[in-house]
Amino acid sequence: xxxxxxxxxxxxxxxxxxxxxxxxxxxxxxxxxxxxxxxxxxxxxxxxxxxxxxxxxxxxxxxxxxxxxxxxxxxxxxxxxxxxxxxxxxxxxxxxxxxxxxxxxxxxxxxxxxxx
Amino acid sequence: xxxxxxxxxxxxxxxxxxxxxxxxxxxxxxxxxxxxxxxxxxxxxxxxxxxxxxxxxxxxxxxxxxxxxxxxxxxxxxxxxxxxxxxxxxxxxxxxxxxxxxxxxxxxxxxx
Numbered sequence: 097x098x099x100x101x102x103x104x105x106x107x108x109x110x111x112x113x114x115x116x117x118x119x120x121x122x123x124x125x126x127x128x129x130x131x132x133x134x135x136x137x138x139x140x141x142x143x144x145x146x147x148x149x150x151x152x153x154x155x156x157x158x159x160x161x162x163x164x165x166x167x168x169x170x171x172x173x174x175x176x177x178x179x180x181x182x183x184x185x186x187x188x189x190x191x192x193x194x195x196x197x198x199x200x201x202x203x204x205x206x207x208x209x210x211x212x
Numbered sequence: 213x214x215x216x217x218x219x220x221x222x223x224x225x226x227x228x229x230x231x232x233x234x235x236x237x238x239x240x241x242x243x244x245x246x247x248x249x250x251x252x253x254x255x256x257x258x259x260x261x262x263x264x265x266x267x268x269x270x271x272x273x274x275x276x277x278x279x280x281x282x283x284x285x286x287x288x289x290x291x292x293x294x295x296x297x298x299x300x301x302x303x304x305x306x307x308x309x310x311x312x313x314x315x316x317x318x319x320x321x322x323x324x
């Protein structure tokens with residue numbers, strides 16, 4: 097079963113608009129963490145934001161916020177006031193503990209293109 | 213701080229050859245990871261380490277070996293290269309298992 101699902105392979109958004117990138121996850125572990133990473137065309141992986149399963153409030157980091165809906169098992173990334181430099185691949189990832197072996201599982205990514 | 217460094221940046225191997233991908237971090241992180249990223253896909257964990265002398269398998273360990281003799285270094289060894297190992301390899305490190313992971317720039321490996 098897919099542990100992390102990103103259903104939007106590609107998105108096009110007008111500059112300065114807000115954008116929501118979807119991520120749903122599946123785990124039976126009550127303790128887990130959710131991450132979003134950005135991968136520009138240059139290839140490096142850049143950490144954006146983290147949400148722990150016990151965190152009471154949604155995480156925010158500058159223009160990035162995470163819309164965490166625990167009951168629906170979704171952790172969508174919201175980028176406000178999008179910029180041309182936001183064009184990149186975005187990966188959602190989850191850390192959970194499976195039989196004591198903690199690991200990070202990545203989704204297949206969403207390619208975001210910002211249109212001037 | 214250089215962060216996480218990886219060498220080489222690019223490499224072409226013939227089938228059956230061996231090589232070691234180097235990874236070094238200068239952040240004194242205990243946790244280190246190796247991932248591979250196939251075209252159009254997310255990252256898959258190959259091996260990880262929770263400290264010097266301790267390593268464990270990830271999701272796709274077959275065909276690879278690792279060692280962790282120091283906190284700083286976490287080399288990945290390919291013994292008998294196969295075309296299926298053509299991929300981009302990322303090394304990462306983190307302060308804790310739940311903390312953000314810092315990634316190196318990646319090594320693009322082609323096996324022909």
